[in-house]
Amino acid sequence: MRNGFFSDDEVVGRFYDARLIKRLLGYVGRYAALAVLALVLVLTGMGLFLVNPWLLGRIVDLGIRGRDADMLVKLGCLYGAVELLIFVVTYAHNYLLQVIGQRVMYDLRAEFFSHLQRMPLPFFDRNPVGRLVTRVTNDIATLAELFSSGIVMVIGDLVLIIGIAATLIGLQPTLGLATLSTVPLLAVAAWFFQTRIRMAFREVRTRIARVNAALSENLSGIRVIQIFTQEARRARRFDELNASHRDAQLDSVFYHSLFTPTVTIINAVCIVVVLLLGGHMHQTGALSLGLLVSFLTYAQNFFHPIRNISEKVTIFQSAMASAERVFALLDEPEESGCREGAALGEVRGEIVFDRVSFSYTGTHEVLHEISFTVAPGQSVAIVGHTGAGKTTITALLNRMYEVTRGRILLDGRDLRDIAKFDLRRRIAVIHQDVFLFADTVLENIRLWDPAVPPERVEQIAREIGADPFIRALPHGYRTELQERGANLSTGQRQLISFARALCADPAILVLDEATSSIDSESEKIIQEAIKTLTRGRTCLIIAHRLSTIRHCDRILVLHQGHLVESGTHDELLARRSFYHKLYELQFL
Ligand SMILES: Nc1ncnc2c1ncn2[C@@H]1O[C@H](COP(=O)(O)OP(=O)(O)O)[C@@H](O)[C@H]1O
Ligand SMILES: [Mg+2]
CATH class of the missing domain: 1.20.1560.10 (ABC transporter type 1, transmembrane domain)
Incomplete structure (x- = not known):
């Protein structure tokens, strides 16, 4: 072969x-x-x-x-x-x-x-x-x-x-x-x-x-x-x-x-x-x-x-x-629409998926006709088994990949009409596995943006609850992290990624299983941090934890690339269908 x-x-x-x-x-x-x-x-x-x-x-x-x-x-x-x-x-x-x-x-x-x-x-x-x-x-x-x-x-x-x-x-x-x-x-x-x-x-x-x-x-x-x-x-x-x-x-x-x-x-x-x-x-x-x-x-x-x-x-x-x-x-074409494209002004944060289908390979579709709306400032959870297509939805939202069919609207505008750089500056995605650069804690949070002064970074870290552990590091905010952050715990890495997202001050926040590998000790801090992060933003939250999902305005249930149910936690439980099964499997 x-x-x-x-x-x-x-x-x-x-x-x-x-x-x-x-x-x-x-x-x-x-x-x-x-x-x-x-x-x-x-x-x-x-x-x-x-x-x-x-x-x-x-x-x-x-x-x-x-x-x-x-x-x-x-x-x-x-x-x-x-x-x-x-x-x-x-x-x-x-x-x-x-x-x-x-x-x-x-x-x-x-x-x-x-x-x-x-x-x-x-x-x-x-x-x-x-x-x-x-x-x-x-x-x-x-x-x-x-x-x-x-x-x-x-x-x-x-x-x-x-x-x-x-x-x-x-x-x-x-x-x-x-x-x-x-x-x-x-x-x-x-x-x-x-x-x-x-x-x-x-x-x-x-x-x-x-x-x-x-x-x-x-x-x-x-x-x-x-x-x-x-x-x-x-x-x-x-x-x-x-x-x-x-x-x-x-x-x-x-x-x-x-x-x-x-x-x-x-x-x-x-x-x-x-x-x-x-x-x-x-x-x-x-x-x-x-x-x-x-x-x-x-x-x-x-x-x-x-x-x-x-x-x-x-x-x-x-x-x-x-x-x-x-x-x-x-000769491979660069990312299209990186620089050109209409400028994006103030973002309210309304997201509309309109019959979105997507395939990575061109043959096998992983999302089928997905439609949903997230109102500005709402928090919506996406749940489903592994491989259901949750991460894929987030990757389409910031145009890491382009939809195959259908369209995604932000504040009523098709994403394809918005310059990618512009779009990505408004959306912060936090993944489960956090990538940290071999640089100081400070730079890992502000990502080398000199416009963000160190005091601002410290203030953000305090809001997130990362300040105490960062201060305890040998050189505080100036501590050099090892490649990929090998000298930090999973929870600490996650808090730094939260601080990074808050520093970017996005209109839309996406959490992709960002809390799933946290031990129960850091759980409280993380929950507080998420509250801080989500305040006043439109949020898409993919989570395994009931505590995270429960407070969401709505829950979308994804199954093999199909959107099978949506509603609040209580509504969905009352319906005793797919979500109910998932709930019994995962949370009980
Ligand atoms: N980069 C990729 N290239 C090809 N297929 C992918 C890629 N990423 C994910 N997939 C496929 O897409 C489907 C959905 O994946 P994903 O959105 O990551 O699921 P989830 O986040 O719900 O676990 C899976 O069947 C997976 O195999
Ligand atoms: Mg995933």
Whole structure:
């Protein structure tokens, strides 16, 4: 079976994809001046590389064999100067290319991050966190490598190869062609090894993706694994994946290790050809000793760029694959109506569900023709078995998901005509599992809004009844919470989430089983807090506790996505139907 988690990590890109390259170059566009400068430097460096073997030949012929001490010194110094220049140019273009690569990576990550923040919830249902993190880190780093050591260097290497070939033929056509005769051999070897390296590399990628997926799942579920002591079983499973990755890696290393010595051997053949033929030509006087030295040096240098290019194939390929994945995510439409849409003025808080049906998947409907009205300031409870669709109703209300059919009205206006940001500022949803950020208590309550002064936060906490326990923390409101609030109790986390909601001062409040995991000790505080919270607001309350539901103006009974009953607690009990059964099951 195809596993959604890593399926698209297994896609291996083509070596070259014009569409992707064009889009990637768009990012370099901002640094066009730097890129052009880098290219000029690379080409200059390659030009200098071409000069020195020739100079070497001149030194041998004019300086050494010609016994011209003056010339020897001059040419020797020139040779040194060229080497120094190569040093400077190489340093400069290496640095520049890294600068470009890092800037592009910075830009891509920034774009990706803000894009992710604007993605609608269904997107996160489809894309596990682990995969998104891989995109932002690995894939974008691979792209940066393409810029820092890929494209420009390949152009430079190509120019160098052509330059050397032209120089060889220009200096001595016969010997030049003989030297180049080994190139087809090299081409065949490069093709043979690179195809195998590519195949092995594809396996490596596939398998490392599996290792990553297994690792991240294991860490997320570590509690379950430890509680049910499944460590050994999980370790065995991980071991299989780990070993399979190692083997794939070793396959790729096998060909990789063989490739370099093969190039060296072919290079040696080439040099032997130059030595034998060139040596013979020198003996017959057709070639000066200096030229022979130049030829040998060129032949020696010739193979570096060829090997470089064939190795760049891997970088190109993984960059294309990464680009494909990164762009696919960047192209996913962002939350619509985030910024535009009519502004929402003062909210009274009347909610109308008008024959609302909804499906997460497009096939299976989880809500069927739900209709109800909540008057401004009313508290309405929603009860029903797990999976009845209670949470779904709340997710439709703040447009985390869009209704499939029917409509939801707020103060008589269709939600779809209200800007989402605007809407969400008026609705606070409190869930059972509270998410706390690794920051201070203060920031967790005011959510980094500098417009809310610390005194206001403390006042809110007092109203909620959270103040005493917060003061008892080591640094009070400035206490750093651990990730997800691991250093607080469930009740304390819940109180902070209440304070957070009160701080947002919403017109509409939604409590989704916010009280179900509270121990009876904190129950009293929580009940008081809820009273404070709900005062003067329209409230939708999903609760397991009778004490919470009983005081609601009305109770909606949901069963398998259908609204089966509604009324006050007493009315519904008197009817002795669905609610009555639920009541007996849950509360008695
Ligand atoms: N993100 C989702 N994607 C697909 N199906 C979902 C999603 N969330 C909930 N469901 C399904 O929708 C139905 C109602 O779920 P939910 O509203 O969470 O129920 P409740 O809150 O009443 O327990 C369930 O059958 C559940 O499997
Ligand atoms: Mg629920």
